[in-house]
Amino acid sequence: MKQTKTGRADRSLSSEKTEAILKGGMQEFLAHGYAATSMDRVAIAAKVSKATVYNHFQDKESLFNALIQRLVEHKFSTIFDGADAQILQMPPQAVLTEFANRALDVGTQEPQFLNFMRVILGESGRFPELARAFVRNIEQTAFKSLCQYFTHCPQLNLADPEATARVFVGAIVHFLIVQEMLHGKDILPMERDRLIATLVNLIVVKPTEQP
């Protein structure tokens, strides 16, 4: 395998250009989706010629796959990650509230994440493997992290921690989708704190009957 200027052996072509193309591709694909993005505009955004793009990636589909794969595995992989060890020492109510708040801060922390999710959802028919990669790296991360907490936290005696984790993540992600992605804020107004408080209460308040 060829060696490049930057000394990295894991790519056979100039890493700088590859990075520029991926960055330009991210800008264009996340803004317009797969079909509405042209390789001309990717090249312009990357400040290289179109031929250079095709020197680094076999075709449009390859570039898209490589780009989304990288976003799924690196840039956004920890976006729904659990809280720090420090926070985990607090009472469950606080831990879960913090977890939910972190997840919903995504809009401000990673401004491109909403577009990223839009593309994943929109292209999940044409690119099922990218959708699965999203589930494995992002949905599953959030889910497993919560699930572990639900299982090991002594105060919470949940009958089904796994299913409860799904409910939790579902409520949060769906809230994000309706309010932000689908522009539903003005139609179905709901303060974030109110949703989180209700969701957390449903889980931490002990039921009277335990079969």
Added chain:
Amino acid sequence: MKQTKTGRADRSLSSEKTEAILKGGMQEFLAHGYAATSMDRVAIAAKVSKATVYNHFQDKESLFNALIQRLVEHKFSTIFDGADAQILQMPPQAVLTEFANRALDVGTQEPQFLNFMRVILGESGRFPELARAFVRNIEQTAFKSLCQYFTHCPQLNLADPEATARVFVGAIVHFLIVQEMLHGKDILPMERDRLIATLVNLIVVKPTEQP
């Protein structure tokens, strides 16, 4: 306004052709999304010439808007609707279970609904008004219906019925998105009944402390 063969005065051109074009457009747009759909293929699917398509709709965007608007307002508007009056007499546990099951039956009842939702989500950046129409006609329908039940059902003494309804709908819709739209069944297996039972239990089992 001109009168057509079918006697309907609400359209100035042949209703039969209009219907055919909308049907063909639905097939193509729901399968491939906005950008990847060509007017040629819409014309072929509708079994008319491309010029006829342009006689009935100003351009591609107009056709797409008209089509989605109709799907949102008619074909899919009641898809997350509440249960019958008969079911509402049953105990809350049964009512909520039935509601959740109906929503998740969508996949089999309206096979195109998943594609429809994919397109709405995928195009919510380029067509924000269609996304809002989806929220108003579909998300809000499910939400209001549940909300009314939560508010008026005497057994359930929920602190915040509105927020609870959001949690409920969110858990169901997100389950649908991950398992079906994102092909997550094999990665994060979870039986539908298990999720529903857990979700319903979180809501109907009375908390010990009521502030």
Added chain:
DNA sequence: GTCTATAGGCGGATAGAC
């Protein structure tokens, strides 16, 4: 109102100079 035929442009992808 509906068709066939076509204009005009932009798309993905490549040839060949350097």
Added chain:
DNA sequence: GTCTATCCGCCTATAGAC
């Protein structure tokens, strides 16, 4: 490896016959 220039097909949209 990167560029400029170009191929060629498919795209949206329209002209004009009937």
